[in-house]
Amino acid sequence: MTLRMRFFLIYLILVLGSCNEKVTNKDIIPPLGVSDWENRLVTQSNLDSLSSGQTYLSVYSEIYINTEKERIPLGATISIKNPNRNDTIFLTSAEYFETSGKLVRNYVKSPIYVAPMETIEIVIERLDKEGGSGANFLFDWRKEKQIFDPIFECLMLSSIGNRSFSFSTHGHNLVTDIP
Template identity: 45%
Template sequence: MKPKYLVLVLIFLIFNCEKKNGIDTLNSENWSKRKINHVLNDSLEYGKSYLSIYSEIYSFTDSKKISLTSMISIRNTSDLDTIYLLKAEYFDTEGKSIRKYFDYPIFIAPLETTEIIIGEKDVTGGTGSNFIFEWKKQKNTPEPIFEAVMTSTMSQQGLSFTTQAKRIQ
């Protein structure tokens, strides 16, 4: 392939992986496939977890920021039981809701992991963004794990760190 055509193909691919309606479309989850079509049992244990993430971090001073990609991992740690997510809501530094990912209960199968990706160009969360997850599980079933990996790469430099959720209810 001629170099000028290769460059055009690369430009096309780059621009087609960009944002759609302000939300990064790369690795987006189809939550509707996980929708629960029945009423959840009242005997399930309810939990609520808080996860801090960072869309941006400060670099050198408070006037220079680095944008990050945040990969939120939702893990069912049980090898036997399904867990149910009732809510996954993203908030900015000021505590204002940015988006809810679904309006209905969804399931996470035993030992399954699903993800939410906040793209590097989506800095609406700011330096103190966070998630609230509400969930249900069988009694005596291990709690789900909510973790985030924040990354950024520039030239030959790389930056990454993780956060883990804390149960708040």
């Protein structure tokens, strides 16, 4: 281990050791959008006549730094945006997969709506490492044929000491009009 690395580790231990303030559940603000999804439910039969699509979104709940053994956990905010002024979009599935492709969870059990010009969010907490370095989402959605597709984005961030990391990913539409 180099002298520079030793100094960094000592510095990191001192900084982390000096943090006495504990964060409790009451200090954490509930994720926007997720808490009110029960109020957004729609019936599947209302969606049968709509066009459908699927979007893939990369999400990293941790990244490697320096070596394969050193990882930094990341918090992630997934934004689901409706860019239409007058038309609603419907989300029928939001499946979160971990690096090896195993399903971690589906955030949408029944179809929900995203109102015109609205953004709803899913938050993956920094301490939630289930997804790993190659996590991803697969979204299924429905809309009127002539309107814009939904937009899916993810902002990931973390900090260690005085270093901060942030980057974003954008969804890729895979197919439209799924049978």
